[in-house]
Amino acid sequence: MANPLDSVLEWYEFALDSIRVTTRIARLGSSVFAADPAAPTVPPPTVSDWAINARRKRLFGLDPGVATASLQAAEDRLASLVVLELVAVFERVLRDHLTTRAESQILTDPVLRDAFREAVAADIEWWKVGERLIDVFVGVDSGLRGEVKQVVEFRNWVAHGWHTQRPPRKRVPSFIPAQEAYDRLTKFLKAAGLA
Numbered sequence: 651m652a653n654p655l656d657s658v659l660e661w662y663e664f665a666l667d668s669i670r671v672t673t674r675i676a677r678l679g680s681s682v683f684a685a686d687p688a689a690p691t692v693p694p695p696t697v698s699d700w701a702i703n704a705r706r707k708r709l710f711g712l713d714p715g716v717a718t719a720s721l722q723a724a725e726d727r728l729a730s731l732v733v734l735e736l737v738a739v740f741e742r743v744l745r746d747h748l749t750t751r752a753e754s755q756i757l758t759d760p761v762l763r764d765a766f767r768e769a770v771a772a773d774i775e776w777w778k779v780g781e782r783l784i785d786v787f788v789g790v791d792s793g794l795r796g797e798v799k800q801v802v803e804f805r806n807w808v809a810h811g812w813h814t815q816r817p818p819r820k821r822v823p824s825f826i827p828a829q830e831a832y833d834r835l836t837k838f839l840k841a842a843g844l845a
Contacts, residue, residue, distance in 0.1 A: 676717040737805040
């Protein structure tokens with residue numbers, strides 16, 4: 651069974667590679683243009699004159715040190731945002747699985763007809779992922795469920811903007827690196843038979 655989280659990790663790794671390549675270019679500065687020592691001497695352009703089209707002005711004309719610092723900040727933010735998407739995909743997989751189970755396994759009642767089954771299936775969309783959705787999977791080790799809840803707590807901290815508060819008004823959860831979040835969520839999905 652394919653892991654639905656793989657595509658998220660793939661775009662993240664591609665974006666990281668792009669940031670790292672651009673950072674290397676920024677660190678090299680104008681030396682990147684000196685590949686041919688016999689070429690006529692011209693004033694060295696800034697790193698971003700060469701690397702970034704002038705229409706995209708974020709890096710255009712920046713000092714290499716400022717560009718490098720900005721790229722590092724972008725990489726740090728990306729690490730948090732990928733955890734947000736990993737949890738969103740993970741959550742959707744769990745909800746879809748439970749909804750399908752509810753729709754297929756709750757029998758139609760002569761009095762209730764399909765109303766009970768439809769109500770349960772609809773209610774699943776409102777379950778809190780960190781409180782109810784994960785705990786329904788009682789066949790998954792409780793320690794692993796706890797580790798996944800830590801990932802969800804970090805995702806919630808990012809998703810609801812708590813990371814922008816200075817000083818934070820809410821307890822700062824442990825940072826969960828993207829690979830660690832991927833590993834924990836994947837392990838859960840495999841234990842639940844969903845990946």
